[in-house]
Amino acid sequence: MGEDLKVAIRAKLTELFPEVTIYEEDLPEGYQKPAFLVTTTNAVAGRGLGGRKAFQLSFDISYYSNLAGRINTDCYQKGLALLEGFRLTGYRLKGKKSAAAEGILHFTFETQFTVTEEISEIKMKQKELSTNMKED
Template sequence: MINSIKQSIINKLLKLYPEYTIYDENVPENFEKKSFLIKLIDQKYNKRLNSKYKSIISFDVAYFSDKSTTEIKSDCLEVQLNLIRTFDLIGTYRALNKQATITDNVLHFKFDINYSEIRREEEIKMQTQQTTTNI
């Protein structure tokens, strides 16, 4: 499920910024600026009735600007505004609790995604047993 959600986030980012590089969880040493990093922050997973489960997943999408030092802040603010406005629906998932902060010239856009699932347990089959009643 998490990979499906991440893929939806990647697709949304590629639609908004097709020329940017997108990294998943780790940034290589010589990474390209003008890129995004998608990172899973937290997951809460609770059992509901029967085989139903509810989960809340928190993501951090970091944006690394390629602008000069004097233009980084305005570039991050522009991307922040665009992400906050367009990240309502991510594929079939709804982004909740959207927050954005700029720390050390890196934009961190954080949001939660709620989803529910039904897990199917393997079917338990009864075994037949033969009994003898000879007395």
């Protein structure tokens, strides 16, 4: 679920910031800065129209700067760049926000998408039709 979306997020971050390492869901021990950490913060599944499944996913893209003495400025600039340039083809991003706390930038957003369920073919039972008619 959402693997295409995660691939699109990684591709867009790489396009905007090719020099920044990207991690998903967890930072490894001894991670390299500057770095982005892409985390799914919330997932909601529901029913859509026509046998589809509807999903709403929330993401937090955290940015860890490597510029000692200029961390807040770096976070502010990355946040503005994400607010202006972070768009994903085929997905509508809602509620984009950028905020820095304790030297870490948090860029958050939500997206919704639907997936068509595979419906097994329902076969109709054959019913015999009586064609014996009485003639008067």
